[in-house]
Amino acid sequence: MSDNSTTQTTPDTALAQAAGAPALSGAPQRGGLKSFLPSFSGKLAIGLVLTLGITAFALIAPHVTQDPRNYDSDRFLPPGSGHLLGTNNLGADVLAQLAEGAAGSLMVGLVTGVIAILLSLVFGIVAGYLGGWTDEVLSLITSIMLVIPGLPLIIVIAAYLENRSLTVIAIILGLTSWAGPAIVLRTQARSLRNRDYVAAARVAGERPLRIITVEILPNLLPLLAAQFLGAFVAAILAEAGLSFLGLGPSGSLTWGVMLNQAMAHNAFQVGAWWWFVPPGLLIALFGCGLSLINFSIDEIINPKLRNAPAAVKSVRKARKAGAEVTSSATTKEA
């Protein structure tokens, strides 16, 4: 590697580096719980900070901020000391609205995620494990639900409902978003059912329910977590879209509802960025956080994702060290 040969170090330190740092320092560490936990990378750290930070904001901020429905202040106030994020068209404090909206949006995401995962367990794992006709029927339903576009369906259902509470929205979203996770879980469950230990449990006379919950489910936990987080993000985005169209929860505040009001009252034309930027940004950042955590979970499920970049890194390091040794050796000879 000629490009590295310019970096000159004394032969002693180069040798010490080459010897002290094993070439495969990034290789997987075997055994114990450690290999199972996500390697604590920058991606995971950013993800956790974003997710936990915004969750904490949703839990704590509503108790600290002003009344989100107090309309006594001036309208369209830019951010200042009285209102950290200014006020909206009615004079309500944007930060307070953002805090209450956070609670609403996360609530929808959480409930939807739980419903979607429970349904995908039935349609994915049960179908994949039982096989046969049950599988044929359940996976046909799953495939149909997967191909029919979700948001248009939700829009149609929501349009017919006169009263939409936060819970109703979450239930509709949950009922329409389980198909993707179910397909993934089914593929995995099908491969697990042919493993020896599952066959052993079956021969030992264990009931299907017990095999599914005790033998199969624990192995699918990382995958299940990833699918749950994915459904969570999708639900928050879908709710935001739905609310933006004016089909969101009636009477509740979410980030999507805030954006709908900002659009309806020309926040974009008058340049009231403090009103429309924060809700959208929080949605994007929260989604980004969950996606990054998901990425780290992917690295557990698929060790190649973790080992390959680490291996490349260590090869590069080794080459560098090697180049330094040879280059310093050649300079010595010269």
Next chain:
Amino acid sequence: MKFYIRRIAFYLVTLWAAISLNFFIPKLMPGNPADIFRENLLRQGGEVTPAMEKTIQLLFGSPDDSLWEQYTRYWSNLFQGNLGISTTKYPTPVTELLSEALPWTLILVGTATVIAFVLGVGLGAWAGWKRGTWVDSLIPGSALMQSIPYFWLALVLVAIFSVNLGWFPIIGGYSAREFRGGPEMSWEFIASATKHAVLPAATIVISSVGGWLIGMRNMMVATLSEDYVTTAEAKGLKPSRVFLTYATRNASLPSLAGFTITLGFVVAGSIVMEQVFSYPGIGKLMITAVTQKDFALMQGVFLVITLTVLAANFLMDIFYGLIDPRARQNV
């Protein structure tokens, strides 16, 4: 052959399910949509003409018919291309409104999806090839882009490029001032339409490219640690050949197979996005229908969106069967 028969059968069943869903949703809903529809028609200054009554019966069924009779009549109307009459643009038939709006969305979403796919898969392949280097830091950025709500991005783009910089028009699919007579076949019109399509297309591309990128990158990293790639490298093949023929070709298969899920997101996103730009497509039509409680139009739009997504997926499936022999064998 068995593969194709199975796929065709699946799409026929799905088609039946989608149309039946379209028929049953209004029936399953609480309240009486037929009455709401009628009231709304009267409030908008329309009157319940015999033709309108026919639309209402088509959508919600007449009370004295059995469900089965309503269902069969729904199908026969569908085969005659009758989706009822819109109340928002009374007395235009729903099919006419749909055929005016569909090309806009098809061209916009189609082009943007192809650009996003090529860009995302290309960048993802490159990021996978350069694994373990600074390129890995593209991942957080892509994750963020993936999570930006389409409409919010659209609004921000409008605020920056249209309102502040004035580079692009704010609303519409073409300049309504220059082309008073509506769409026409001329270069000026195409130029105007293209200019209006830049921001909407950019919205779709920016929001959907991250998903393709991350998926492709991960698949590429996994493929590159396969033994046959190592063998290829050990044989001393040129890196470009290993990259293209050995790794990228195989790693891109799941991206193609995962088209279904992604397309659903893109379509969903573009519906909401069209509202921001007042783009004269299907999404805008659906939103108009929803806000005006024009149930005939709404049901029609849902049907058309579903059929288009089904068709796109069907073509993708057939194409996938052509390029991946395993898909044809494992049926």
